[in-house]
Amino acid sequence: xxxxxxxxxxxxxxxxxxxxxxxxxxxxxxxxxxxxxxxxxxxxxxxxxxxxxxxxxxxxxxxxxxxxxxxxxxxxxxxxxxxxxxxxxxxxxxxxxxxxxxxxxxxxxxxxxxxxxxxxxxxxxxxxxxxxxxxxxxxxxxxxxxxxxxxxxxxxxxxxxxxxxxxxxxxxxxxxxxxxxxxxxxxxxxxxxxxxxxxxxxxxxxxxxxxxxxxxxxxxxxxxxxxxxxxxxxxxxxxxxxxxxxxxxxxxxxxxxxxxxxxxxxxxxxxxxxxxxxxxxxxxxxxxxxxxxxxxxxxxxxxxxxxxxxxxxxxxxxxxxxxxxxxxxxxxxxxxxxxxxxxxxxxx
Amino acid sequence: xxxxxxxxxxxxxxxxxxxxxxxxxxxxxxxxxxxxxxxxxxxxxxxxxxxxxxxxxxxxxxxxxxxxxxxxxxxxxxxxxxxxxxxxxxxxxxxxxxxxxxxxxxxxxxxxxxxxxxxxxxxxxxxxxxxxxxxxxxxxxxxxxxxxxxxxxxxxxxxxxxxxxxxxxxxxxxxxxxxxxxxxxxxxxxxxxxxxxxxxxxxxxxxxxxxxxxxxxxxxxxxxxxxxxxxxxxxxxxxxxxxxxxxxxxxxxxxxxxxxxxxxxxxxxxxxxxxxxxxxxxxxxxxxxxxxxxxxxxxxxxxxxxxxxxxxxxxxxxxxxxxxxxxxxxxxxxxxxxxxxxxxxxxxxxxxxxxxxxxxxxxxxxxxxxxxxxxxxxxxxxxxxxxxxxxxxxxxxxxx
Numbered sequence: 240x241x242x243x244x245x246x247x248x249x250x251x252x253x254x255x256x257x258x259x260x261x262x263x264x265x266x267x268x269x270x271x272x273x274x275x276x277x278x279x280x281x282x283x284x285x286x287x288x289x290x291x292x293x294x295x296x297x298x299x300x301x302x303x304x305x306x307x308x309x310x311x312x313x314x315x316x317x318x319x320x321x322x323x324x325x326x327x328x329x330x331x332x333x334x335x336x337x338x339x340x341x342x343x344x345x346x347x348x349x350x351x352x353x354x355x356x357x358x359x360x361x362x363x364x365x366x367x368x369x370x371x372x373x374x375x376x377x378x379x380x381x382x383x384x385x386x387x388x389x390x391x392x393x394x395x396x397x398x399x400x401x402x403x404x405x406x407x408x409x410x411x412x413x414x415x416x417x418x419x420x421x422x423x424x425x426x427x428x429x430x431x432x433x434x435x436x437x438x439x440x441x442x443x444x445x446x447x448x449x450x451x452x453x454x455x456x457x458x459x460x461x462x463x464x465x466x467x468x469x470x471x472x473x474x475x476x477x478x479x480x481x482x483x484x485x486x487x488x489x490x491x492x493x494x495x496x497x498x499x500x501x502x503x504x505x506x507x508x509x510x511x512x513x514x515x516x517x518x519x520x521x522x523x524x525x526x527x528x529x530x531x532x533x534x535x536x537x538x539x540x541x542x543x544x545x546x547x548x549x550x551x552x553x554x555x556x557x558x559x560x561x562x563x564x565x566x567x568x569x570x571x572x573x574x575x576x577x578x579x580x581x582x583x584x585x586x587x
Numbered sequence: 588x589x590x591x592x593x594x595x596x597x598x599x600x601x602x603x604x605x606x607x608x609x610x611x612x613x614x615x616x617x618x619x620x621x622x623x624x625x626x627x628x629x630x631x632x633x634x635x636x637x638x639x640x641x642x643x644x645x646x647x648x649x650x651x652x653x654x655x656x657x658x659x660x661x662x663x664x665x666x667x668x669x670x671x672x673x674x675x676x677x678x679x680x681x682x683x684x685x686x687x688x689x690x691x692x693x694x695x696x697x698x699x700x701x702x703x704x705x706x707x708x709x710x711x712x713x714x715x716x717x718x719x720x721x722x723x724x725x726x727x728x729x730x731x732x733x734x735x736x737x738x739x740x741x742x743x744x745x746x747x748x749x750x751x752x753x754x755x756x757x758x759x760x761x762x763x764x765x766x767x768x769x770x771x772x773x774x775x776x777x778x779x780x781x782x783x784x785x786x787x788x789x790x791x792x793x794x795x796x797x798x799x800x801x802x803x804x805x806x807x808x809x810x811x812x813x814x815x816x817x818x819x820x821x822x823x824x825x826x827x828x829x830x831x832x833x834x835x836x837x838x839x840x841x842x843x844x845x846x847x848x849x850x851x852x853x854x855x856x857x858x859x860x861x862x863x864x865x866x867x868x869x870x871x872x873x874x875x876x877x878x879x880x881x882x883x884x885x886x887x888x889x890x891x892x893x894x895x896x897x898x899x900x901x902x903x904x905x906x907x908x909x910x911x912x913x914x915x916x917x918x919x920x921x922x923x924x925x926x927x928x929x930x931x932x933x934x935x936x937x938x939x940x941x942x943x944x945x946x947x948x949x950x951x952x953x954x955x956x957x958x959x960x961x962x963x964x965x966x967x968x969x970x971x972x973x974x975x976x977x978x979x980x981x982x983x984x985x986x987x
Contacts, residue, residue, distance in 0.1 A: 249699065259931070515635075568637045
């Protein structure tokens, strides 16, 4: 009898869900395949860091590079579409490493035969709009068309590069740092879920998809050393992002549930389907560790920006339970588990 | 206190209830005092609000066989997987798709090319059938609560290409079985408020009379649960055995007659296995013969034997999920725990559900004690496994 777990003989959806299974796949397969000799030279932050992107020392600055492929069902959703998502995803990954000025983007599109031209135009216009908001430019690209049924409608890959005098990692939290999230959580994932499953809602949920490099720049404007670590809580939500930051940084994170910014409509749907907003994807938010002395000034800077009005201090890094997230619910405390696989609605 | 009387999430009131609970458990004078809930939603609420971190240490709230994901039996999963691999499109509730059968889960079947849809309700599965000419089979799991919804759809002119593979279960009989297990330590039950909304609290009266174990019907807000636990421990302290309805805003003694009628019109109770627990007389709900035309078991030849070449796992026979769900064993007693059985590749259902005891243990290295923030040296500080307890004296001194 084979002891190889059945589920790992094939790629499952969990392997793309942003959680532990995906990290294991990357570590076991991709990282081992892409270990280059000689060892990575100094001044290069590569795949082994498992961060939002790579960074290469160029003179006295860092060139940050990141890439992301976007698939989403449905391609048009309240608050955005796959085009906006594709630009924002890459711009935000650059910003998470400190590169808030985008040097350039690529746009590579794979389209299913029969895809309406009108929809394509709409997606491209939306990419252009997102580029304008991010002060970014698409400089090159690629287009492929595949047969009907060989791909689901449209896939967009974007790659981005940016320059920054200093890089921000996701593994450098210290005990005592405050945790700040730049706005309400769970909006993107809940909007998609509600659309996909045809939930009839009084107040429609909208995705938060937006480029936040400007917001991050505002936060960094005071003292760049104030922000100790940063990540965008996309797939797997805040729980996944914070788990990864806590594990890599070897600190515990104590979260105050009452301080978490959640829109009432998002909370409503989340209670209905039994999925915690902490586990839900965001596409226009950052979560950052901030030195305690700077917490208020960074919060003020964030709130002064239109995309950061709901920013909040939600927790503190502690030496209690390194690598874990402890949530104070007001009634008691519990540990937040990192999501495993796609979030699934519960039966009861 | 000026709190809104309809505010069920008032931390101040929660503290008052917790203090009263502490006093009631202390007055019983035994350690542990074990009570059981039989509802995944109760565990979900207890976990979500972190209530275990505030409950008296001497109060052992056992998670009973109330999680539909955990108690759906392996042969039932196999039927769903076999049907899916035969090319029939399956619709089911989200957390069912990862539950391993003897030859993989529905998620594995999906990865191998089968069509498996996640739905939020049976109504959504019926809608799916309306949008296509394909046969859609709803893999119906869960208790009275979800079974009633299934019944309502079947009674309401379902589309012709829609049928149901029923793995629905009925809760009251399993309480009898748990109470009669030789090693049981359960001194009281929390009954699920939503199920009782349908069946009525009266359904537990015969059980209480037979076993002399108190039952409290509880809602799902943190204050509901704390108040119900308080009522339960007070009854244990006073040697009382009654049915107490602590969820009167939804539950009556008679229940929802209309829903009961629909339920029993469509379903009949038959005996059957609950995963890892036992054969439960009248514990399974199957479609009555009048509904054979929408019964997937009658509509299709489900070739479960075809799964056998897919390396039926001998590991599952070593799984002790049943004893864990019955509250008489800990994950540390299981030879598979943390080795062959891990969250990424679960053998038993307790490792699948986010409320499953094994999953919680695996993730947190035991039952985490989050009471007092304390510095940690090296590893986690956990409450050790259930201290091998002297069986607590039973209220009635014996088993029926």
